[in-house]
Amino acid sequence: xxxxxxxNNMSDQEALDEFSFDIRWRxxxxxxxxxxxxxxRSLVEFRRRLAAKDPEMKLIRNAFDTIRDxxxxxxxxxxxxxxxxxxxxxxxxxxxxxMSLFSDTLGVFLKSLTDExxxxxxxxxxxxxxxxxxxxxxLGSADQKMKLEELARYLYTLISIFEKDEIVNTTEPxxxxxxxxxxxxxxxxxxxxxIDSNTSHRIKVKKKSEGITLQSPYDPDVSYGHKGAGYSLHxxxxxxxxxxxxxxxxxxxxGAGRSDIGKALSVIERLSExxxxxxxxxxxxxxxxxxxxxxxxxxxxxxMAPVNRGPMADDVVGRDRFQFDSSGHATKCPMGHRPIDxxxxxxxxxxxxxxxxxxxxxxxxxxxxxxxxxxxxxxxRERGCQARETVGDFRLEVTAELRLRDQMYGDQQTxxxxxxxKIRSGIEATFSExxxxxxxxxxxxxxxxxxxxxxxxxxxxxxxxxxxxxxxFFFRGLFQWFMxxxxxxLRIVQAAEPKNHFSCA
Numbered sequence: 001x002x003x004x005x006x007x008n009n010m011s012d013q014e015a016l017d018e019f020s021f022d023i024r025w026r027x028x029x030x031x032x033x034x035x036x037x038x039x040x041r042s043l044v045e046f047r048r049r050l051a052a053k054d055p056e057m058k059l060i061r062n063a064f065d066t067i068r069d070x071x072x073x074x075x076x077x078x079x080x081x082x083x084x085x086x087x088x089x090x091x092x093x094x095x096x097x098x099m100s101l102f103s104d105t106l107g108v109f110l111k112s113l114t115d116e117x118x119x120x121x122x123x124x125x126x127x128x129x130x131x132x133x134x135x136x137x138x139l140g141s142a143d144q145k146m147k148l149e150e151l152a153r154y155l156y157t158l159i160s161i162f163e164k165d166e167i168v169n170t171t172e173p174x175x176x177x178x179x180x181x182x183x184x185x186x187x188x189x190x191x192x193x194x195i196d197s198n199t200s201h202r203i204k205v206k207k208k209s210e211g212i213t214l215q216s217p218y219d220p221d222v223s224y225g226h227k228g229a230g231y232s233l234h235x236x237x238x239x240x241x242x243x244x245x246x247x248x249x250x251x252x253x254x255g256a257g258r259s260d261i262g263k264a265l266s267v268i269e270r271l272s273e274x275x276x277x278x279x280x281x282x283x284x285x286x287x288x289x290x291x292x293x294x295x296x297x298x299x300x301x302x303x304m305a306p307v308n309r310g311p312m313a314d315d316v317v318g319r320d321r322f323q324f325d326s327s328g329h330a331t332k333c334p335m336g337h338r339p340i341d342x343x344x345x346x347x348x349x350x351x352x353x354x355x356x357x358x359x360x361x362x363x364x365x366x367x368x369x370x371x372x373x374x375x376x377x378x379x380x381r382e383r384g385c386q387a388r389e390t391v392g393d394f395r396l397e398v399t400a401e402l403r404l405r406d407q408m409y410g411d412q413q414t415x416x417x418x419x420x421x422k423i424r425s426g427i428e429a430t431f432s433e434x435x436x437x438x439x440x441x442x443x444x445x446x447x448x449x450x451x452x453x454x455x456x457x458x459x460x461x462x463x464x465x466x467x468x469x470x471x472x473f474f475f476r477g478l479f480q481w482f483m484x485x486x487x488x489x490l491r492i493v494q495a496a497e498p499k500n501h502f503s504c505a
Contacts, residue, residue, distance in 0.1 A: 001029060001038070002047070006454055007461030009439035012040050051449035060456040064251075065274060067460055071247045071467045072238070072276070081240040082249060082278040084267060084287065085427045086260055087435075089231040089253070089455070091446045093216040098184070098205070099144060102151040105180050105217040109158065109173040117168060120161055125154050145205075152205050155181045176217050183213045212257040221448040223257030230256045231451055233440065235459070236267050237430060239282065239423050245466040248430070248459055249276060253452050260286035264303070265295060272299075280304060282424035288408070290401040297404060304421055307408045315372050318406030319398065330357035330398050333373070337363050340393070347397050354399045361393040374406075434462060 004025060005015035018025050020036050050059075072079065094100075110121065110129045118126070139147060159177055162168040169175075188204050215222045215229040222229055236250040250267050264287045271277050278301060285306040296303045309318070321334040330339050341358040361378065364370055365388045378392030387394075411417045435441040438458040445454050 001025075001043070002453075003457050003460060004028065006457035007438065007465070009437070009458075011444060012043055016040055016043065047445075047450060047453065050453065051447070055449040057449065057452045057456055060453055060460075064456055064460050064463075067463055067467075068247060068249060069274070071463055072249075075244060075247070075467065075470055077238050077241050077244060077247055079238055079249065079271075079276040080279040081238070081282070081423070082236050082271070082280075083239045083282040083424050083427045084234065084236045084264060085284055085424070085431070086232050086234045086263075086286070087431045087440075088225075088227040088256060089233050089440060089451070090228075090442050091219050091222060091230065091451050092442075092444050093219045093222060093229075093446060095215060095229045099148055099151075101214070101216070102148060102155070102180070102184075105176055105214070106151065106154055106158070108217040109177050112171060112173040113168070117162075117165075122157060125157065128154070148205050149203070152181070152185045152203050155185065156203050172220075173217070176214065176220060179220075180214050180217075183209050183211075212255060219446040221255060221451075223255030225256030225258070227256060231448075232256050232258065232260070233455060234260070234263055234267065235427065235430065236271065236281075237427060239426060245470045246426070246430070247466060248463055249274075251455070251459055253448070253455055261289045262292040263287060264305075265292050268296060268299065268301065277301070282421065284424065290405050293408065294401050294404050303408075304417070304424070305408075306412055306421075307405055309405065309409050316374055317369070317372055318410050319374065319396070319403045320407040320410045322396075322398075324398070324403070328355065328398065328400060328403075330396065333359065333375075335367055335369050337367070339396075342398075343395075345395065354397055356395045357398050359394045359396065361390070364394040365390070430462075434458060438462060 001015065001019060004018075005012075008015075008018075010018065016038055019029075019031075019038055025031075026033070026036055071077075106125075107129065110118070110125075113121070155177055159174075159181060162174060184206055186204055186206055188202050212223040214220060215224055222231065225232065231253055232255070234250075234252040235248055237248045238246045250270050252263070252266065264281060264283055268277065268281065277299070280302040281296070281304065283303070283305040285308070288303065288305040288307050293303050293305075293307070309316075317334055322330050323332040325331050329342050332338055337359060339357040339359050343356055343358060344353050345356045346353050347356070359375055364373070364375060367373070370387055375394040375396045377387040377394060378390045381390050412421070438461060440455060440458055443451060443454050445451055
């Protein structure tokens with residue numbers, strides 16, 4: 001029933017009404033008329049128990065894998081080429097800024113206290129909770145700043161009061177208080193002076209919070225990314241199957257605060273375990289990193305994703321123009337000059353040391369390609385000194401990661417690479433379908449487990465729908481071909497029949 005609910009993007013009450021009054025639902029679920037009632041409480045309790053028993057949703061993942069494998073087999077789809085991308089998901093929360101975050105978190109904690117515990121809360125905080133918890137709306141920027149610092153002091157006061165109460169400090173509302181304070185607030189401690197909770201100016205709100213921070217007390221799993229607060233959904237699907245539907249092969253959900261960089265490795269790992277490892281994986285520029293791209297290519301997978309060389313001019317040649325032997329040592333530069341040595345050195349004043357090819361300084365300074373060459377000039381030169389004015393040998397870091405990065409960057413400049421890469425954009429149509437038809441953009445649930453369950457059901461429904469449409473079009477095409485063949489055969493037979501000539505007497 002949950003699968004049908006998510007496939008039609010229905011609320012609980014809408015799904016229960018369909019279950020009770022739509023004969024198609026009863027037929028699909030094999031329900032008799034005597035059993036066509038289900039209370040909303042039972043539906044909610046089922047999801048709650050499932051989320052508590054299986055928070056990683058391994059059961060629904062197994063169902064997804066089974067349907068995916070069957071669809072791939074029946075439709076005879078190739079998994080050699082696959083594409084990967086992510087989209088932003090918002091759970092059933094409302095984001096209204098820092099003031100709302102502080103106010104809501106304090107409210108959730110105060111509502112969780114018993115009458116006896118509430119008696120320990122100072123009167124000014126109790127008064128704020130009962131009369132002014134939403135009174136910040138319409139305040140100017142200066143007044144909002146003062147109000148925010150006041151709420152920060154409330155946070156610290158409540159944390160101090162209940163920090164030794166083992167009954168309270170183990171609850172989630174209290175832990176949300178401490179998390180919010182550590183992420184958004186700081187002490188302004190003067191030298192040789194203890195922090196006094198009654199001194200108002202000792203606690204400040206940070207100007208900027210970094211990392212994965214609390215966005216809503218109602219859904220602590222939500223984090224903030226460059227697309228906003230919510231979750232990120234990664235999807236891999238087949239591609240380059242002409243005149244056939246593409247099937248979603250893998251998915252992953254996490255907070256929006258986590259980057260896409262390196263995420264392709266976990267996707268490939270699951271696809272390999274399922275026996276559908278791609279030969280070519282198309283992804284956008286948010287996925288590749290130097291270490292992850294190397295690990296992917298080591299698995300004999302062509303990783304087609306745009307890479308960035310960092311602060312390098314476009315006319316600078318890459319390491320792919322250099323020649324290397326089987327051991328990874330440089331043998332010639334693009335101009336045919338051989339290195340004089342290889343050494344393990346640090347790069348860019350970092351503690352990590354790596355392999356560098358050493359080129360003769362006099363040869364490099366006389367080379368016409370020096371301005372377009374990635375070799376690094378000798379250290380200990382004066383500021384503003386040009387490479388041709390230096391003294392000493394030049395060096396080039398030649399690790400396998402950097403060589404692969406430059407090779408990928410060089411390949412993506414060619415028309416052939418750009419033509420092949422066009423297929424990646426097709427996954428945007430999948431996200432559009434999921435958001436329009438299945439409502440993945442804005443969910444009706446909160447918390448990671450329930451979000452994962454809802455998204456899994458929607459992805460299963462999408463695969464089933466594509467599978468069913470493929471069979472429908474196949475049989476419709478077969479019927480049309482049969483009708484065309486019948487009409488053609490009938491015309492041939494009619495043309496071959498001898499004509500009867502009648503004469504008038």
